[in-house]
Every structure is written in structure tokens, then in C-alpha cells.
Amino acid sequence: MxxxxxxxxxxxxxxxxxxxxxxxxxxxxxxxxxxxxxxxxxxxxxxxxxxxxxxxxxxxxxxxxxxxxxxxxxxxxxxxxxxxxxxxxxxxIAGSSLMPSDDNGRAEVRQRMAQIDQLVFRPMIGIYYGHHPERIAQSCAALSAALAEIGQWLHQSDWLVGSEPTLAEAVLMPLYVRLDGLRALGFTDPLPLAIEQHRQRCTELNGWAAVQWTPDETTEFVGRFTAYRRKQNAST
Ligand SMILES: N[C@@H](CCC(=O)N[C@@H](CS)C(=O)NCC(=O)O)C(=O)O
The missing domain is CATH 3.40.30.10 (Glutaredoxin)
Known part of the structure; x- marks a missing residue:
């Protein structure tokens, strides 16, 4: 790095x-x-x-x-x-970079960051802001398709780009943080094995401790969006 x-x-x-x-x-x-x-x-x-x-x-x-x-x-x-x-x-800020030292590596990290942003965030947010079962199911299918694609990247390496965690991991981390909450809100598909193994590795990083949710935070997240769905469905 x-x-x-x-x-x-x-x-x-x-x-x-x-x-x-x-x-x-x-x-x-x-x-x-x-x-x-x-x-x-x-x-x-x-x-x-x-x-x-x-x-x-x-x-x-x-x-x-x-x-x-x-x-x-x-x-x-x-x-x-x-x-x-x-x-x-x-x-x-100098030191402990999350970017590779070479231009090609940095370009690849930027590409992966943009891909994760486009592929994962819309369906992930679509699951918890979704209130119609069909739309929730569509978001779940899109998230699973995104994870299948990202899982392919992990066949060459333990990390999304190269041999160490990078900013690409930082961009994906919110998915792992709220995974239990997404599960409770209807995302039931199994994770591709490569993604599950990557998730496990990410939970061993120093940065994970700073962002992981407590059980109470997951409960609050699920409760807020369950109430949001109920309210939306009552008004339509
Ligand atoms: N593109 C922005 C999106 C940031 C964003 O949407 N933040 C939300 C909270 S998750 C926000 O602050 N919304 C204004 C508000 O709720 O007051 C980013 O990547 O940082």
C-alpha cells in the first residue's frame, strides 16, 4: 500500500x-x-x-x-x-493507505468503488425502503445478482482488489453492517460462498469494530423500517 x-x-x-x-x-x-x-x-x-x-x-x-x-x-x-x-x-492524510501504490491498482479500486455503489446500494436501500412485496422481491433479486457478480472478483484474491483491503472494502462495508437487518426485512437469499468468506474476513479488520451494529441498533433499524412499511401500506 x-x-x-x-x-x-x-x-x-x-x-x-x-x-x-x-x-x-x-x-x-x-x-x-x-x-x-x-x-x-x-x-x-x-x-x-x-x-x-x-x-x-x-x-x-x-x-x-x-x-x-x-x-x-x-x-x-x-x-x-x-x-x-x-x-x-x-x-x-499520510500513512496506512487504503489505495494501492501503482496507477493501475488505484484505477481498479476506483472502478470497483463505482461498481459497488451502482450495483449494491440501490437494491440494498430498495429492500428497506420497499413496502410493496413485489418491489421488495425485485430489490432482493437485484442485490443477489450484484453479489454474484462481485463474488467473481473474489475468485482471484481474498480482497476486492489486490492482496489487501482497499477503499473498495470501505464502500461495500455498509452491506455487511446491516445484513442481519436486511435479513429481517425480507432478504433471504444465501450469500455466494466467496461473499460470505469475504464478509468473514472483513469482520476481522480493525475498521469493523468501529462500524458494526449492536443487536439494539439492528433492532432499531428493523423496527423503523417495519413501521415505515406499515405506514406506507396503510396510506395506499
Ligand atoms: N451521495 C451521498 C449521500 C449521503 C446521504 O444520502 N446521506 C443521508 C443520510 S444516509 C443524509 O444525510 N440525508 C439528509 C437528511 O436525512 O437529513 C454520499 O455518498 O455521501
Whole structure:
């Protein structure tokens, strides 16, 4: 893995604005922990989870153009949006990189990140925001097809790109974090063996401990979306 960076700003304060329930925030939380980057955590619940008295931090309002988590501060600078944040962390914070040192390897990681984002996130979110059984079944089928394709990548290596975990693992991690919740919400297909083995390996990484859900968090996630489905179905 590369230790090349444009500038060494490891002495700068890093603050992470996120929330456990947000899959995009999980990507950044994982990368911070996996890389061992010291940081402050500022909990910013998404709108649907926010209590009525919650006040958004002023610097979040100023620096997250869509008012979305995750947002990261490095020294005086801020950035929102998970994929650009992951890249920015690589440029701004030296050491323990999650990118290969060669251009081809980096290009492959970026390609895999984009593929995971496109293939996995839409059906994954479609499962828990789905309320019509047919749409939920379609999302489950699309997620299984995505995992079958990603499973192929793992036939050459233990990791999604090359011989070590990379930012591609950071992008996929939210699936593994909420898998039990997805199961409870109707995703019953077995994981391809290569994906199950990859999931197991990921749970042994340092970053996993920072993002894994407690049983209570899984229960809260399932309860929220069960109630959401009930409400949607009652109004249609
Ligand atoms: N493309 C963004 C999406 C981020 C996003 O959708 N965040 C949600 C929470 S999971 C959010 O903050 N929504 C605004 C809100 O709920 O207040 C990324 O990859 O970071």
C-alpha cells in the first residue's frame, strides 16, 4: 500500500460528522478506523432519525451543501459526500493507505468503488425502503445478482482488489453492517460462498469494530423500517 501523499497533515484535527444508521457515513467511519486516523465524532442524525430538539451544527450547515452526512473536517477544510471524502482522506492524510501504490491498482479500486455503489446500494436501500412485496422481491433479486457478480472478483484474491483491503472494502462495508437487518426485512437469499468468506474476513479488520451494529441498533433499524412499511401500506 502507498504512503505517498500530497501533504502530510497528520497533525491536523480530523472531525467526522455522521450517524450509525447512514450507510454512506459507515464507509468513512470504516476507513478512518481501518487507517487508525484519530478523529472526533460529531453525531448528526439524518432528518428521519433526528429528534425535534436537535440543532444542526453551524459548520455542518455551512459546509455540507446538501445538508447530508457524512462530512469530514481535516484542519480548516471540510468535505461532504462519501466517495470524494474517501479519496480526499488518501490525499490529505499520510500513512496506512487504503489505495494501492501503482496507477493501475488505484484505477481498479476506483472502478470497483463505482461498481459497488451502482450495483449494491440501490437494491440494498430498495429492500428497506420497499413496502410493496413485489418491489421488495425485485430489490432482493437485484442485490443477489450484484453479489454474484462481485463474488467473481473474489475468485482471484481474498480482497476486492489486490492482496489487501482497499477503499473498495470501505464502500461495500455498509452491506455487511446491516445484513442481519436486511435479513429481517425480507432478504433471504444465501450469500455466494466467496461473499460470505469475504464478509468473514472483513469482520476481522480493525475498521469493523468501529462500524458494526449492536443487536439494539439492528433492532432499531428493523423496527423503523417495519413501521415505515406499515405506514406506507396503510396510506395506499
Ligand atoms: N451521495 C451521498 C449521500 C449521503 C446521504 O444520502 N446521506 C443521508 C443520510 S444516509 C443524509 O444525510 N440525508 C439528509 C437528511 O436525512 O437529513 C454520499 O455518498 O455521501
Amino acid at each position: 502507498s504512503t505517498d501523499t500530497d501533504t502530510d497533515t497528520n497533525t491536523e484535527t480530523v472531525s467526522f460528522y455522521g450517524h450509525w444508521i447512514c450507510p454512506f457515513a459507515t464507509r468513512v467511519a470504516f476507513a478512518l478506523a481501518q487507517r487508525g486516523i484519530e478523529h472526533n465524532v460529531v453525531n448528526v442524525p439524518p432528518l428521519a432519525v433526528r429528534g425535534p430538539d436537535f440543532v444542526l451544527p453551524s459548520e455542518f450547515i455551512t459546509n455540507s451543501p446538501r445538508l447530508e452526512i457524512p462530512m469530514l473536517r481535516i484542519g480548516p477544510d471540510y468535505l461532504a459526500d462519501s466517495m470524494p471524502i474517501l479519496e480526499w482522506m488518501e490525499q490529505r
